[in-house]
Amino acid sequence: MKTQQPNLSRFPQHFCAPFFRRFMAKEWGRAERTNIFRWRFATALLILTTLLPAQSPHKRFLQPRTLGQQNIAEHLVKARATQTAMLTTTPLSTPWQPAGPNQINTTLYGNVTGRITSIAIDPADSLGNAVYLGTTGGGVWKSSNATSANPSFAPLTDTLPVFSANSGTSVIPSLSIGAVSVQPGGTGVVLAGTGDSNDASDSFYGEGILRSADNGLTWTIAQRSNDGTAGRHLFLGEGIAGFAWSTLSPQLVVAAVSQAAEGTLVGASQLGASTRGLFYSTDAGMTWQMGTIADGTSVVQSPTTDFSNYEGNAVTAVVYNPIRQKFYAAVRFHGYYESADGRTWTRLATQPGAGLTLANCPTLAGAPGAQSCPLFRGALAVQPVTGDLFALTVDVNNLDQGLWQDACAFNGSTCLSNTVAWTHPLNAAPLESNGAIPQADYNLVLAAVPTTAAGVADTVLFAGTEEIFRCSLASGCNLRNTTNATTGCAAPAKVAPAQHAIAAGNGGLIFFGNDGGLWRSTDLVAQNGPACSADDATHFQNLNGGLGSLAEITSLATHPTEADTMLAGVGVLGSASTSSASSLSPWQQLGTGESGSVAIDQTDPRNRFLQSGSGVSIFHCSNGAACTAADFTGLPQIGASQTSEDISLVNAPFLLDPALNTNLITGTCRVWRGPAMGGSLWSTSSLLSAPLSGSSSDACTATDALIRSLVAGGPVAASSIPQNAGSTVLYAGMAGTFDGGGFAGGHFYATLNAQTNSGSSVWMDRTANTVSNDPLHANLFNPGGFDLSSIFVDPHDGSGNTVYVTVMGFGFPHLYRSTDAGATWLNLSGNLPNAPANAVVVDPNDASTVYVAMDTGVYVTTEVDICATANCWSVYGTGLPNAPVTQLNVQAAVSIPGGAQAGALRAGTYGRGIWQVPLVTAGALPAAVLQVRPDSLTFASQPVGTTSSAQTVTVSNAGSAPLNLLAIVITGDFTKAGTCTAQPILPPGASCTVEVFFTPTSTGTRTGTLTITSDAGTKTVALSGNAPGPTALILTPTTLAFSSTPIGTAAVPKNITVSNTGTANATLGTASITGDFVLSANTCGSTLPPQAGCTLSITFKPTASGARSGTLTLSSDSGIHTASLTGVGTSAATDILSPTALNFPNTVATTTSSAQTVTLTNNGDIALTLIATSITSGDFTVTSLRQLALRALQLFHADLLRTPVRRSADRPAYGHRCLRHADSHSCGNGRGPAGHLSPSALAQLRSHGRRQRQHTANRDTDK
The missing domain is CATH 2.130.10.10 (YVTN repeat-like/Quinoprotein amine dehydrogenase)
Incomplete structure (x- = not known):
């Protein structure tokens, strides 16, 4: 999918256009933010398309409103009933007063007010003074002097009886107007479709179609069509994109019902009830019926369609061509359709755009249209004198699909062809930025105005996007940007951006509605100088000074x-x-x-x-x-x-x-x-x-x-x-x-x-x-x-x-x-x-x-x-x-x-x-206000005859005069303490506390009340707690003795069983252990039922040798329970050799010295075994090996003799002896004639995994 990245270079200086009010709050010029935006936007869209019917990507998407997984239309009905029941009373019926802003003075545009979504000039007023405005959130406004130098407008729908709870109505108010229209012929009939269809997240949901038969003085509302079963074909939660009146049958009017994006986000529309599409009325809007939309013989939707899985197809524009005497409409993700009676709609054989084929825009009966169809929003305009038809289309990414003209070639009675052919593509490049029309999903409108210049009939075509573009067909339709509010040349025309509505009168009169409010031109914006000329503003008049506040307040x-x-x-x-x-x-x-x-x-x-x-x-x-x-x-x-x-x-x-x-x-x-x-x-x-x-x-x-x-x-x-x-x-x-x-x-x-x-x-x-x-x-x-x-x-x-x-x-x-x-x-x-x-x-x-x-x-x-x-x-x-x-x-x-x-x-x-x-309290005499929080206390289980820890009740004076505490009374198995008794008068804003204790006198659920009485009234705090029955907790055994266990190892676990032999649940605390003992497993929870047991597994892990002891402690609501723990820690055997060198006196060759003794010591707690000795030189012998094993803390003695075998003054004689036990040994070398045992050779001593290194050598010299 191609993603259009808008240009925000104007962002800090100009209006933040609605397209930018999506998730991202950082400058778009940074790639990482753009990527994050795309991720967040795509993710949110995926979620919504999973939960909702396939719809637009919700531009200005996901502002702070969301939907619950419930039948919201049902809740709206309940809301209406609730509002009806909430009638105002005299003390609360003070009138609200306006505080502005009626207008906001801006440097670039002069006065601005708020968003105008629709404009209708009463066709019966040839001067164009009677003008109606539809606004987002501000309802319908009317002027009776719109062509004067200083026109004024007044709201018509602020507090309609149809929206008033005191009038017994069940209609939730909706001042979000998507379209307003006046019946031709001076009948006084005005229609206002509630629900903004401009696909912004603040395009609020509608409640239906308002109708006035007296030029806006009084209003009724139609909330559904009359062709469905009860609860079906509601306008609830939808938006109205436009109305079109037939000149052939003056009572016939068609309404384009579209999507109100905010309504989708809050779930105001309901599957199976709220329905989009084309609806027609044969009694000037008093009652409505759904039209049938078809692709040839294949029905897209009709009154008998099952809408249980989707809400129909949004229609973004509808017009009536008085020359062809037919209605034309743009249907999202389907194409352009026509109808002679508003009841039956057929797809045009030729569509205004190469991509609008049936292959791209399949019928998909009973389902939403395909997003592969490049029509997300289409705008239509009819030149009422020539019968020419104009269409401007964008896809889901705002990519331009072309601006097209169907030339009627009116010959005085009919068009040259009975078929709309769209044979004239017009140059729409000035509208585009990188192939897209910025914000066209939010602001897109067309108007074709008949005019005469120098005696030559002409059509002036206006295209409203962010800017107002204008061209003359007689001059080749070279679209000119007449406002330049966002192009960087400082808005010389002083017209705010984001155009939503254009309405033309006679003699060059034309009105424009946008995000900033209302502007007018009396010369069809006949700018002749270069673009961005200083005189551009002379072709527009700012009319916002005659409006009241339309401001959308986000903070105050x-x-x-x-x-x-x-x-x-x-x-x-x-x-x-x-x-x-x-x-x-x-x-x-x-x-x-x-x-x-x-x-x-x-x-x-x-x-x-x-x-x-x-x-x-x-x-x-x-x-x-x-x-x-x-x-x-x-x-x-x-x-x-x-x-x-x-x-x-x-x-x-x-x-x-x-x-x-x-x-x-x-x-x-x-x-x-x-x-x-x-x-x-x-x-x-x-x-x-x-x-x-x-x-x-x-x-x-x-x-x-x-x-x-x-x-x-x-x-x-x-x-x-x-x-x-x-x-x-x-x-x-x-x-x-x-x-x-x-x-x-x-x-x-x-x-x-x-x-x-x-x-x-x-x-x-x-x-x-x-x-x-x-x-x-x-x-x-x-x-x-x-x-x-x-x-x-x-x-x-x-x-x-x-x-x-x-x-x-x-x-x-x-x-x-x-x-x-x-x-x-x-x-x-x-x-x-x-x-x-x-x-x-x-x-x-x-x-x-x-x-x-x-x-x-x-x-x-x-x-x-x-x-x-x-x-x-x-x-x-x-x-x-x-x-x-x-x-x-x-x-x-x-x-x-x-x-x-x-x-x-x-x-x-x-x-x-x-x-x-x-304020309700404005000017009230100073008065104390007693405030007590919380209003209830619940205590944990507490044994009979004991006292709980305190819970606190705070007593406050929330008023403006001193509060006198007259009495504090507590009942039931509860007692009180705290600071309130010592502080009987509380100044404004002060507080004191009551500490409540639970002291049960018998078992079961115990209740009581804490009542605080003051000169400002009485407050009661509900008290409750539970006193359990007797428990009898037994530990078995109460003593655990572990066998000798080496330091650093763990003994095999032993178990202690916890048994509740009582008749009530026992509440157990956390078991704790002291000493070299560890709780290795615990099947006990916080509660132990009567006649039940659980197990505590304990292991011994000595950290030192000798006798070790500890205690297991388990608390419960019946007391503290202990078991004694004992064990013996043992250290490993050692092999300490002493001395590490033997010095023998001079000894004559072949004679034997006196014996010297080497001692091996075991300081450990276990025996040292497999002790052996060896001598590697024949000059030394072991005369006695007194033990082959050493018990804990025992010494070992070995006696050594020297017997030199020869004498040499020049050449040393070396001997080597080894003492061995198990896998350890100690060795040394000697040289005659003198005998000396010194550290000149390695010996390794190992004892149960512990290694030492000792070095001994024997040197002798014979004389």
């Missing part, structure tokens, strides 16, 4: 005391800030690259931090509100160089250490902490962890799980080493299984001693720990392996142990809490909708009040402690647009505009900017 930071000062990450639009949020004036763009996390220093708010560019790319400015875009250019202060070129998510998380604002913490596959100013102050010493999961290498690799969320809290450590100073408690949440989390997808890691990566900095994977109240999911934490979208440490708990976690996925719990740093968990999802959860915060004034952001809105509880067992959640506020809520921010010290009470909650949405509302 606020000033600690100034309510109007905010900093936000806005994804592809970079980052932006304001000091006047309430005025809704344009914000100023700061970072121009892809932006995820942002931060304002809460201690010194002049310090601003933001991501600008993919991955770890953190910039800093200390000028506060005076910071400009120029302060965030060049190299980042903390980037790849500071983090060892680690791979990371595109939006790598970072935060300022809340305990030490001069430190910054960021995550790749590892956790880093260092000086916030970055630069050379960072090194590998800034690492706080190794890769949390995956390889054990020194750097992140393609197989390592990547960190999705990161937070710090707990006690503060003081150190002169930056990475060891600050918060000691850190938590890291991993990306989902299909989003870079791999085999650690959605895992949760914790350290309670954050220091430089070493043995003292221990990170614990808390994922496998028990969720105590979730048997439905086997008490597992995040069983779906979804992204941990956010983590929040409760600031009311100074230990940092209370932590909340949100999960981004369907079908499993969405919110967890732990009060012991993840050692145990509670599922707090309760009555929250079954939809992805994106953020959670705790009210700064009340630890019991918690807010959660979900795809379906913002929810609050004021009694979080009951959420584990009861429905506790309510919708918070009114008027919040039905866009996914991605971020939450709380401030205790500021008031929202118009409010006199301090306390603000801000919500960042995907597609509708930032909204704000007072």
Whole structure:
């Protein structure tokens, strides 16, 4: 497969185009990163194609949303029912207020707002003033003065009754609009297809087709076609790529149903129910039916097709040709089709591209199309006056398949030929880069506009890719780049890149929608000067000033005391800030690259931090509100160089250490902490962890799980080493299984001693720990392996142990809490909708009040402690647009505009900017809040009449006034102690402890309660424990004696049997042994049933000679049990020769000297045997060998005589004698006449494997 490698030379200065929001966070110019990207992308695609129907490679792939192995459509239905039940109540119905950014002021493009996906001009308005916009996340907008100098647009779908729980609807909100269309004829009918079909991972799923019969004032929704059985042919989870209206039958309209990539990733579409394809309506969109697509007589799909194994075939474009009076459509991995009635579709005999053959694009009835077919996305346009048809196609790798024209040759009534022939290939080379059209799977659109120049009829063709290209057919269609936003000439037209929509009116009027918002031209972009001319901008008008906020908020930071000062990450639009949020004036763009996390220093708010560019790319400015875009250019202060070129998510998380604002913490596959100013102050010493999961290498690799969320809290450590100073408690949440989390997808890691990566900095994977109240999911934490979208440490708990976690996925719990740093968990999802959860915060004034952001809105509880067992959640506020809520921010010290009470909650949405509302506790009178954790204690088995070790209950004041403890009462077989009795009044934020002991008075399960009563209420802690029946543990035998055993060897093991002769289970401790004895085998577990036994095998391994002793000790719940152990260690025999030289006096030849004695000593513990002597010279003899064996610690004596046989003064006479025992000997030489035994010859002494060397010689001289 050919891989297209995009050019990122513009990356730091311009919009980070959606193609780049994939896994890789490093510059693409480096080969190793490109290879890693290919590996990770291919691996993820392989996984998804195994689990899902064959689909696109999901460009902008695998952002933080994943799917569970469950029937997600069923869960969506349940989510709708849950939302219906959660009606808002008066105390929680405070209206939300917008906080912007309505527009973002950029240097290159002027004002930008957000992504426009579709544009429709009302055909009944010949002036073109009535214009409808479809947006990603922002819903449908309308202008009634679109041709004026300063047009204005208003949202039509923010809070539709069809999306409102209070109206009793069961429809989950969807403001992601893939296509918008107006019925010709002035009927007032407007269709808006929910679900973005642009194949980005943030192309959110749809809920169906919205329909208005009164120009957008009121709306209904169609969620399915009417031709299938119940539950089949749903639009749920899909995207709508376009609509086309018949001019022959005005009530006939066709919808192209495609894939919403994000819906696929979260599993919002359901096999066997949600279906892609071509659907038609004969009543102007009130009801729908599926069309039949066929290759000749072979059916690709029809209403009777079995869709149990796939979701149909995505349709990427549909148009109606009023001259040919037929519909035309592009079907992914199949080709181009036509239909006269919208019901029956047949494959065009001639296709616009040589590769679109039936051999490459087989029918494959009842299955997804073949990826060998070079049509991943096709765009179509019709010139409505001439009937000419245009097609532009790319394959799965964005390789251009050609721009083609079918010339109708309209003769006033019909086309010259009734068959579409595609006989005119147009030059598409200007669109290409190395044969591919960049990002064409994401941004590809065509428009053919009739015009007249100098009395000559012409067609102006527009192709929208990253840029806007234009050509005149009358002039040969030489495509001109009219915007040059990404070509390096500084965007002279001042139009943002990534085009999604083009709509033409009359008299040269044309609108363009892209990632930055809306632009208009009133002269069909009639540029005549050279490319990149300064006057290019005069042919476009920026209309974003008339729009409200369409911002996709990826991160939000606020000033600690100034309510109007905010900093936000806005994804592809970079980052932006304001000091006047309430005025809704344009914000100023700061970072121009892809932006995820942002931060304002809460201690010194002049310090601003933001991501600008993919991955770890953190910039800093200390000028506060005076910071400009120029302060965030060049190299980042903390980037790849500071983090060892680690791979990371595109939006790598970072935060300022809340305990030490001069430190910054960021995550790749590892956790880093260092000086916030970055630069050379960072090194590998800034690492706080190794890769949390995956390889054990020194750097992140393609197989390592990547960190999705990161937070710090707990006690503060003081150190002169930056990475060891600050918060000691850190938590890291991993990306989902299909989003870079791999085999650690959605895992949760914790350290309670954050220091430089070493043995003292221990990170614990808390994922496998028990969720105590979730048997439905086997008490597992995040069983779906979804992204941990956010983590929040409760600031009311100074230990940092209370932590909340949100999960981004369907079908499993969405919110967890732990009060012991993840050692145990509670599922707090309760009555929250079954939809992805994106953020959670705790009210700064009340630890019991918690807010959660979900795809379906913002929810609050004021009694979080009951959420584990009861429905506790309510919708918070009114008027919040039905866009996914991605971020939450709380401030205790500021008031929202118009409010006199301090306390603000801000919500960042995907597609509708930032909204704000007072906190539930805003302006509340100081009050104490009793908090008791944990809410239950379970003790291990404890014998009757004994006392357990203590377990601790912490009593805290989480409120803002002193807490008076009135009584602490304990019941059952439990006693208490602790500090609370001596501290009856707790100031705000203070805590005390109650130590609870289990003192059973009888056997069996024992229960009780600990009740804490205060002036702020009463809390009860459930107590339980077990007192086992009597046990009688016996060791047999109680003495083991081992025979003599050589040192360094092991004796044959002997067994001791442990028997429980009682009537209850015996709890056994660990057996221990002292002395030269070893436990060689153990069949005993932690519990021994009554009338059962187990065996302890023991061996003797002496380390010294003599008697050795030891003790076996075994503890149990019935006492301590011992057995004595004895044995004898023996050392090996030795052979020590003394002396090693004999000196004989002068001896006359042939006479015999007096005897001299050699002694051999055995200092060992065993006998030395087979002792023998020998003399090699005749001048020496052994007169006596007193023993042939030596017992332990015994001496051996041998007597030697000298008898010289001749005399010679000049020539020496040599003799040689040997003493031998077993395989050892000692030898020496002598020379006459004098006799002397000296070390002149080798002798070897061996004794039981031990070798010595001794040298003796005999020298004699005869006189």
